[in-house]
Amino acid sequence: MQKSGWHYTIRNVIPWTSPPTTIPIPYTFIYNVKIMIKCLIVDDEVIAHQILEQYILQTDDLTLAGNCRNAMEAFAKLEQQTVDLIFLDIEMPLVNGVTFLKTLHPTAKVVFTTAYAEYALQGYELNVADYLLKPFSYERFLQAIQKVKALLATPTDQPASPYQGHLLVKEKEGLLKIPYTDIIYIEGSRDYMKIVTDNRTYLVHLTMKKLEEMLPPDRFVRTHKSYIVSIARIKVIKPGEVTLTGLQAVPVSSNYKDIVLNSFSK
Template identity: 40%
Template sequence: MSNNPPLRCVVVDDEPLAVGLLAQYIGKTPGLTLVFKTTHVLEALSVIEQGDADLLFLDIHMPELSGMQFMKIIGNRCKVILTTAYPQYALEGYEHDVVDYLLKPFSFDRYMMAVVKAKERLEQKTAAPASEPPDHIFIRAEYRIQKLNFDAILYIEGLRDYVAFHTPAGKVLSLESMKKMETLLPAGTFIRIHKSYIINRNKIEFLDRGKVIINGQYLPVGDTYRERFMAQLGID
């Protein structure tokens, strides 16, 4: 019996019956565990971005974002098994280095063949040298998914219904939350200094009377954040 932890699986399909079937299959497959399932592709993005998935079962035809587009966004963060009723996309799928291509309706036996391939791929990945950590984040900005390099973010401002990413090129508005940003951004680089502000410590120009100055902007340090903030800067 293997001592390896179970592979964390995510299922994304806009058909609830398809999601339910795969959830059932995963539930009775040794060595797999279902960590997230959804009929809305964008809901799965944060799970994948945080590195909480090893294997993604992904439909191709979905209203918000196609499976092919989604794979371009997540890169190589996890292995992908495509599930679709359209055989004409098989070649394009393999160009994205997918593990397998399950043509609906597929049997449990066919599903297991794909899982075995995925396990083999992931074992090879575990044996390989660790890859470089990501230097960027993808955010939902109005009607598109936008890539932001960490180094381009000066600070993040929490507003009523959205957050604003301040960059040298201007503001980027997103429907993300400040709490989510704290979990996704590198903790050593991004520091929360106020209920409304997360800053990039590499962009600090100076501190002045309880405020942080970044790009000429004076940002307040909240009383509840002050002690931890100063400790993170190594200031007594």
Template identity: 40%
Template structure:
């Protein structure tokens, strides 16, 4: 088991990392700190294996904080500032993630940082569980993991940093990019018709002009995605 600590002054950054880590069984959260001074006190009383560290924090920057640690754990920097990458690697960090980062990029950072048999088995298990040919997958939303069956999925809508997954009898909001979610879907059954919409082919009722009707929803066809719909029509 790898115990981690998040040090970031933005609460939403904590939620993103926590959501990603919940999919990796070998990672367990030890704590949350919102500035460097909280982290110093925490590490004086606790031991962790991995630190997710922001750079731009009030009073004491992430790198200045890192320089105070006599025996730092593994460090993955999470920041919106790419210009500090060289300084980070000079401080012997494991990886440098630029916000907003995808789940795929996050996994690469974890694999690079925690090179253990346990890590590899956990990642392999995750990939196996999310293969689209199993008929279902788990989706994180509302602090719960929902099992989604492909046959129940009507369409997906992007909404900022979130997606809305419309099912036959439900709608789930999940914090992820639509491009990442698209990778979970079998291409033979789903089609991208707009930069903000992916639909299930077998749920289409009508195609009229620049709109597709699914159930009671009218979904627009994006100009750059018309070719996908034309291919569907043969």
């Protein structure tokens, strides 16, 4: 029998005796661990979700991690968890699939699912695993899955960096890409984070902890429970504060002063 991605094979049954002199093991199991591929569907069509859900359900090694109707929902979902494979539509409201794909971490494999054949070349230029032209059969779906499995099984020379040279955040305008080099400091409040750059200030709904995880530690340092600063923008360190580009003073608490000094001296 099969359960939750594990194979169970009964090798032998040892009958119980009464009373037993020792406690026998009634079953000997051999476990064959299967790697489950976590899938995310990003599509604005209800029928596309229904078909892909059914295909995923009836395919070994696949599990559904979530459903999103647009790129904004997908971005929020991927902030909460990682996935292995994204089935991504192209023509969607707010942000199209191609634009969204350019923001993704490279370890997640992507299969385009679209009714428009003209995007095929662009998809392959973006190194997608496969391109499924709607409507597609289950057999064609399985071909795409085999390609994904081969890519996931291929070892890389070195782990990919989770940092892409920019911070990707949601604002009321939509998805925003803020280059690390533009960021001077980040200030936290109860309801939002204020990201201060050379040109403007962004207000985003993220926790300080989550923002800190999204930033490369060799470029940014926490100075206070409410502040993160760009190391390159630190000009002067004083007792209890740092002076940044533009003579902006940011507090340094006693809990972070050693970390700040160490980062600044490297």
